[in-house]
Amino acid sequence: MIFRLAFRNLIRRPVQSFLAAGAVGGSLMILIATTNFQEGAWVNVVRDTVRAAAGHVVVQPLGFQKSKDPELLIPDSAALAGTIASANPGTTVIRRIFVGGMIASPNNSVAVALNGVEPEAEKAVSQIPEKLKEGEWLKADSDGEVIIGVTLAKRLQVSIGDKVVVTSSRKGELQGFPFRVAGTFEVGSAAMDAFFVLATLSAVQNLIPDVTDPATQVAVQVPEFEAPDSLLGSVATAAGEGFEVLPWEEALPTLYNTRKLDRVSNAVTLGFLAILSTIGILNVLLMSLFQRTREMGMLQALGMRPSGLTKLLMAEGLLLGVFGAVLGLVLGLAVSFPLVEYGFDYSMMQDATPVSGVALDTHIKGIYSWSHTVVWTVAHLCFAVLAALWPAFRAGRLEAVDSLRAG
């Protein structure tokens, strides 16, 4: 009964009702589309970065995360990786080693980050093999070869097959090792194209003769986007004492915190839009109340209780909210559809931005983030009801006699 009355009141003023619901719907549409796009972007970023720069869980030497000291190493890494892999069936376990050093040609010498990787395993997780400009990706037996970025190749003035010397230090001793350039890559990030060098794990291990089978990182990955919570404990148990075992959120704090910061700042912006549309509803309801003061007096004179007027106004707010939310949901999903299906390529606007040493794809696809969609929709409904509170409360306090005299 109340709802029928409220509904009739709303369609009596179609333009006003439509504009108020339109403000709610517009804001919800923007929120849903933005959130779906942003979450989709983060899914891509997190998946690529976690795979290429770490793993869902990483095992490192104690204290490495804080000091990044390249002298800290895991000895007998193949044995450890084997233990972890057999204790966690279905996971991929890969090893990496990180060394700082200089790379020199007859023309120039440049400080670089040298990464030793297992060629086959790395190929499955890194984007660099797909972004080779010239030459070929490392093979299991290519111990004397390095893959370098195109900018670095220009600075060293070397091309495929040329010799370079990698100098690194171990326990205060400097050692130089000759390598041949097997390939060049271009990932679009200035920092990576200029300072990132890849070689096989065994080749980099040769630079460290005093440790048997060393590695800096044993990374455990699962095929899914998110690893089960139990993985961390299970890897830690398999690894045993003497290592730090970290989830990717701790191993890649910059990535994790950047996502957190981005989510917070987006929530602030989007929440603000929701507030604007709430004030819009408040305005419409207040106005319609004042326009209808006389009518309210009449309803009271006919025997409607003050609480009935409150309910009526609340019902109007709720209906406006429902209409706006449905409108926003439909429009929001409609706008999300092309973003999810076709995505958006920003490469014409910006270079690939590296996060935690991984250059990201510039083609971003959204995802349907249903949890956010539901939260935002419910939030808009609640805002609409909240906006109705004040006018509803005022309506409940109207004196029938004064109301009838008004207008």
Add this chain to the structure above:
Amino acid sequence: MLTQIAWRNLWRNKRRTVLTALTMGLGVAFCIWMASYMGGFMKVMRGATVDRNIGHIQINHQDYPETQNPYDVVPKAQSIIESLGQNAQVKTVAPRVQAYAMFAGDDDKAAPGKLIGVDIAAEAKMTEFDQRIEDGTWLKAPGQAVIGRELADKTNIKVGGKLLVVGTALDGSIANQVYPVVGIYSTGNVAVDGGAVIPLATAQELLVLDGGVHEVVVVTHDFDRIEKTKAELASQWKELSVRSWSEIAPDLVQMEGMISASSLIMIGIIMFLTGFMIINTLLMSVYERTREFGLLISLGLQPPKIIQMILLESGLLGLVSCLFGLALGWCAHMGMVHIGFPLEVEDGKGFVFNGVTLDPVVYGSLDPGALVLPLMAVMITALLGGIWPAMRASRLDPVVALAQE
């Protein structure tokens, strides 16, 4: 006269006017807050990359930007520096030498990094490098070294300790020297903070450069005239590479573009939403006054005048909104200036972005030019929002309108 009527009409329903103006004002205030936040962010980025590192214009050997080949020294650098000293546009000029080297201290820890040789006095004057010293002092004499915070952490070198530098000299020999460390600096630029700075002559001696320099860095008086000054210098030295900071750090320019694009989108969205409200407000006020308009028309007020009056009302509403927005936005900006916005991501350290470590808190910085767009957008939205209600009011048939209750 018409303005006065419009103004009075606006305040006949105070609550509605205030609520509408407040909403639009909130939108403006939000845009101002955002501009202040982004401005502060860009200021830090520019400070760390342009003011404290790149300078405004750099002059190199033709091939150096591409190859960074240490053999490609600037020919006749001394005469170029002297000529720049005479140029009225140029504020400061300083030569630099650059190379990569391995660094080590007394501990057995070594790290590769960037070695920069600078003219002690000129560099301090130009980039205020001496202000970036956290421990110890700035370079005072040849043969000394200052090192970056990151390098100090990696190699455990302290002020008063020794820095071993191993690099490749131009004559093909191994450059190998030990310098006393007199200070530790922190610029926020990741590459610079991972390296060391030594006096120009010391670097030239180490690398057997025979007095050569790799870049001549120029800071001009007028930031907005940089491109023009650069073009003048480029035509003066055609055989050299002359680049402005925007060519050296194009990602920074891209970022500014992205930021202004996203503010533009934000302004658009806010105006789209508040547009609904202003149309609503004006439509309601027109409905309410149907009878009154009927009376005005029958008294001889021409429809164009009615349109004019309602547009005046919406314009005045827009003006009031702007005032609200300016007041609220000013408060938000002051909050950004004094309290700031936290960007802390790792204990005590800010966000690392494009090779720059930001401060853990970003403080607001507002370019007055950033106010123009949101304020104009409010006025345009208000006037556009007034058109439909105004047309409706002007088309009223006085007989029907007067017959209304």
